[in-house]
Amino acid sequence: MATSGTRGGLRLNAHKERSTTQALRAASPVEKLVLPLDQHAGAPAVPLVKPGERILRGQPIAQPGGTVSAWLHSPTSGTVAAIEPRPAPHRLGASTLSIVVANDGRDERHAGPAPSPFDQLAPEQLRELIARGGIVGLGGAVFPTAAKLNSAAGAADVRLLINGAECEPYISCDDMLMRERARDVVFGARVLLHALAAKTCVIAIEDDTPQAAAALEAAIADAHDERIQLRRVPSIYPAGGEKQLITAIFDVEVPSGGLPADVNTVCLNVGTAAAVASWIRDSQPLTSRIVTITGDGVLEQRNLDVALGTPLAALIYDCGGYTGRMSRLIMGGSMMGQALPHDDMPVIKATNCVIAASALDLQPRAAEMPCIRCGNCAVACPAILLPQQLHWYAKARDLDALETYGLMDCIECGCCDYVCPSQIPLAERFRDMKPALAERLAARTNASAARVRFEARSARLERIESERLAALAKKRQELAKKPS
Numbered sequence: 001m002a003t004s005g006t007r008g009g010l011r012l013n014a015h016k017e018r019s020t021t022q023a024l025r026a027a028s029p030v031e032k033l034v035l036p037l038d039q040h041a042g043a044p045a046v047p048l049v050k051p052g053e054r055i056l057r058g059q060p061i062a063q064p065g066g067t068v069s070a071w072l073h074s075p076t077s078g079t080v081a082a083i084e085p086r087p088a089p090h091r092l093g094a095s096t097l098s099i100v101v102a103n104d105g106r107d108e109r110h111a112g113p114a115p116s117p118f119d120q121l122a123p124e125q126l127r128e129l130i131a132r133g134g135i136v137g138l139g140g141a142v143f144p145t146a147a148k149l150n151s152a153a154g155a156a157d158v159r160l161l162i163n164g165a166e167c168e169p170y171i172s173c174d175d176m177l178m179r180e181r182a183r184d185v186v187f188g189a190r191v192l193l194h195a196l197a198a199k200t201c202v203i204a205i206e207d208d209t210p211q212a213a214a215a216l217e218a219a220i221a222d223a224h225d226e227r228i229q230l231r232r233v234p235s236i237y238p239a240g241g242e243k244q245l246i247t248a249i250f251d252v253e254v255p256s257g258g259l260p261a262d263v264n265t266v267c268l269n270v271g272t273a274a275a276v277a278s279w280i281r282d283s284q285p286l287t288s289r290i291v292t293i294t295g296d297g298v299l300e301q302r303n304l305d306v307a308l309g310t311p312l313a314a315l316i317y318d319c320g321g322y323t324g325r326m327s328r329l330i331m332g333g334s335m336m337g338q339a340l341p342h343d344d345m346p347v348i349k350a351t352n353c354v355i356a357a358s359a360l361d362l363q364p365r366a367a368e369m370p371c372i373r374c375g376n377c378a379v380a381c382p383a384i385l386l387p388q389q390l391h392w393y394a395k396a397r398d399l400d401a402l403e404t405y406g407l408m409d410c411i412e413c414g415c416c417d418y419v420c421p422s423q424i425p426l427a428e429r430f431r432d433m434k435p436a437l438a439e440r441l442a443a444r445t446n447a448s449a450a451r452v453r454f455e456a457r458s459a460r461l462e463r464i465e466s467e468r469l470a471a472l473a474k475k476r477q478e479l480a481k482k483p484s
Contacts, residue, residue, distance in 0.1 A: 007247065008382035009236040010415050012335075014208070015361075016172040018301040019294040024176045026305045027291075028318050033075055033101045033309030035061070036088045039348040040136045041143040042068030047099060053080045058285055059110035061099055064131075070144045071134035074101055075287035075307035077108040089312070089331045089338065089345045098346075101309065112283040118191045123153065126195040126280075133279035134286045138271030139163060139174075139240070140332070142350045145272055149195050152261045160201040161249060161260075162189050164216075164270040165233055165240035167206060168333030170361075171353040173290040174270050176303040178205065178212035181274055182219035188273030189228055191280050196266060201228045202249055203270070206235040237335065238413045242267045244382050256409050271352075291347060293319045297326030297356030306347050312354055313343040325358035334361065335414045369422040377416035377426060383409050387416040387426050394429045399437050407437055 038044035043066030049055060055074045062072035081102040085095035118126055131146030152158050162185065166174040178185060189201050203220075205212055213230065220228050233239050233248050243254045245267065252263045260267050271289065278284040287308055294301040299320030306315065312329070316322060330337040332353055355361065377387035385406050393401040407430060416426040 007244065007384060008380050008415065009238060009244075010380060010418060011235075012169050012237050012418075014235070015170050015294070015334075016175060019170075019172045019292050019303055020175060020179075022300075022302045024180050024290065024303050024305060027307065027310060027315060029076070029103060029105070029107075029307070030310050030314045031103055032081060032311075033103065033307060034086050034088075034098050034311070034346040035072060035074075035101065035309045036086070036090070036096045036098045036346070036348060037062055037065075037072065038096055039072075039088070039090065039142065039308075039350065040070040041141060042066060042070070042147070044097065045069060045072045047083055049080045049083075049099065051080050051082055054078070055080060055101065056108050056110035058112055058283075058287060060132075060134075060285075061101075064144075068144055068147050070136050071132055071285070072099070073134050073285040073287050074110075075309055076101060076103045077106050078102045078104040087345050088348060089340055090348060090350060092338070092341065112285070115281055115283055118280050119194050121194075123195050123197050126191070127153065129280065130191075130195060130276060132285075133275070135272060135275045135279060136286070136349050137269055138275060138289060138349065138352070139269030140350055140352060142348075145268065145276070148266060148268070149192070151259075152196060152264075152266045154197075155261065155264055158196050158198045158261075158264050158266060159250075160189065160192055160196060160198050161246065161265055161267040162192075162201060162203040162270055162273050163240055163242070163245055163267055164203055164205040164209075164212065165245055166209075167235065167237045167240040168335050168337075169237070170294050170355050171292050171333045172294075173292045173303055173352050175209050175212050176292075177271055177274055177290050178209070179215050182212070182215035183222070184274040184277040185216065185270050186219040186223050186225075186228060187281060188275070188277035190223065190225055191276050192266075192268065192273060193227055198266075199227060202231050203228065204231050204233055204245055204249055206239060207232040208235040237415070238382055238411065241382060241411050241413065243411070256406060286349065289347070289349065289351065291315065291351055292353040293356070294353065295326075295330075295356040296358035296360045297323055297328075299323055306351075308347055308349060310347045311343065312340070312345050312347065315347070315354060316343060316356060322356060323358070325360070326356050327359050328355075328357045328362065330355040330357055334363075335418070336412060363418070365425075366423045368424055371422055371424060374421060376419040376421065380415040380419045382413060382415060383411055385410060387430075390430060391424060391426055394433045397433070397436070399433075399440055402433060402437055403441070407433060408441070410434075 045062035046065045049061045056077045079102045082100040086098040135145045136142040291306045329340045414427045
């Protein structure tokens with residue numbers, strides 16, 4: 001359980017030492033890359049290229065399809081082999097429209113915008129430039145970074161929080177990034193501070209990452225930027241949750257249903273900050289990311305810098321292949337990761353970890369038994385909810401009660417599942433009920449908006465009619481005053 005002074009959470013065996021003993025290296029190139037057009041939050045990107053067209057590394061191949069969307073760039077030079085539906089790890093059970101790039105092996109680079117000092121740009125210009133780099137949140141949510149910055153732009157006393165608290169077991173990509181590319185993280189933080197016109201930045205890491213901490217401290221000292229400071233938080237899962245981290249660092253609580261911007265905070269992942277640095281300093285858009293390949297089911301566990309679109313099977317091959325103990329393939333960590341049916345899927349912007357799990361890596365789940373009201377789940381819940389109550393209302397599909405008890409504030413971390421002696425799949429039940437509750441809340445919002453529009457229209461029509469009658473009365477009075 002969590003230690004005193006923290007809200008809920010669990011002390012878990014991290015298993016990170018498995019993949020951090022070797023230095024970071026680039027993954028081997030592959031013949032074909034598959035790039036889904038919807039690998040970010042919001043609207044899918046719209047293709048700018050056609051099958052058969054030759055493209056270069058870093059060339060924009062798809063543009064944003066809406067206000068919340070993201071640019072997509074080619075990770076290599078080659079030819080557009082196809083634009084067609086392909087399987088992807090974020091769309092299990094369905095295919096998603098993707099651009100397939102055939103690698104020509106030349107790695108010829110597209111001539112992007114020439115780098116210029118970021119602090120000579122206006123914040124709004126810098127935010128637009130960040131958008132054109134295709135940069136999204138690399139902590140897992142993949143929300144377009146520029147859209148998040150724009151949502152907080154102009155707020156008074158806004159502060160920047162760079163999240164390096166990589167709390168979920170098995171995932172170590174952020175740890176390796178901070179160890180080996182700490183200067184990129186700090187440079188990216190300086191760029192983001194200017195884009196927000198913010199005065200303070202905290203880089204938060206867990207207290208069990210001494211090498212990353214030392215590298216960041218050195219990079220901050222070299223930057224000579226007093227706005228940036230390093231803070232450590234206890235290595236308690238899920239300390240890296242956005243709202244949980246804001247509370248731990250700033251001692252403020254994001255309101256229920258609210259966003260970090262509501263407490264004058266913008267929270268971005270360390271990988272996102274490093275991607276901003278690569279784009280603004282080196283004109284290198286987001287075409288690759290660090291991925292942890294781990295688990296007892298793969299021969300060599302390590303971190304690789306991987307081109308987006310690389311097949312997961314190629315990563316396993318790059319790490320020596322599967323062992324005979326391989327049981328399940330998971331994208332993400334052991335607590336919130338998604339089990340995959342096969343490895344013929346591409347690395348996307350959200351792919352932070354691939355676990356080739358054996359039976360030794362998996363927590364066995366026994367048959368579900370009735371709830372005994374022990375309260376363990378409520379103690380462990382980092383969102384300060386009552387999972388046992390939510391469980392009863394989820395079984396009854398009581399949307400009113402689920403709303404009252406804060407189902408939409410559940411972060412689906414799985415802490416309640418982990419400690420439940422009755423083996424009840426609580427997080428799965430809550431995840432299944434969220435769409436129905438979200439639909440009801442959206443319908444209520446739409447109805448409220450429609451009522452506001454109707455009342456505004458009625459008031460406008462009444463005002464027009466009143467003005468017409470007043471004008472008519474005035475005209476009659478003027479006619480009555482004229483001599484006959």
